[in-house]
Amino acid sequence: MKPRVTVITLGVDNLEKSLVFYRDGLGLPTNGIVGEEFENGAVAFFELQPGLKLAIWNRKDIAHEAKVTLSAPSTTEFTLGHNVNSKAEVDDIMEQAKQAGATITDPAHDTFWGGYSGHFQDPDGHLWEVVWNPQWDTIE
């Protein structure tokens, strides 16, 4: 297996609400909801960096397609990291997320390892960490 992830699919309970959050609130590029003609097929894709997409898909459809049991939402299954190049950028994005309706669980602050970060939850409780790590190269 090559070290590669091409799509990160988030399980959601309300596709339209999640679309509004990511498209209008965070400004991620998308063609909106597609695949509605297929049972369990309605999905929206957002283009991230080249070679990586974010998708939102109903939790019940993930359960159906992957043949697993639909379970109660859980916030501690994963986080998505969004690295930026300065503390000011962290603050700007945390504010953008707040305005978009995110839940700020952990306002941005200096970290024990010398960085600066904060966490927010999307409408389905999924965690994002917005982070400046001074040891990382500048991100284009």
Place this chain on the structure above:
Amino acid sequence: MKPRVTVITLGVDNLEKSLVFYRDGLGLPTNGIVGEEFENGAVAFFELQPGLKLAIWNRKDIAHEAKVTLSAPSTTEFTLGHNVNSKAEVDDIMEQAKQAGATITDPAHDTFWGGYSGHFQDPDGHLWEVVWNPQWDTIE
């Protein structure tokens, strides 16, 4: 916010077991567990394509750092997609995952949209989809 994810962090219950699965079973490159000198800091990173890392971190540490409540594991929160260039590659990776101890929830099969895919779960129940999509460009 720029359309970018730099780190995908998976919440796990046993860091060592997850490390063995991803490093030895799936062959993802890593320097192993680091940060053990910090409370809530033990983590392992795997290098994926340029600009993207996979991380494994204890669920309880995610809860602590993001200031959320630790919840029961749930399989339908997200999936990670691993696109490849042929049906044979899908089969090879599903077999590799099985040998690594993954739970195959959905053996590879032709999909309604003209592709070929299967799903497996890692030791913490996290879902991966291995997929060939004939409409995608060849993946390097």
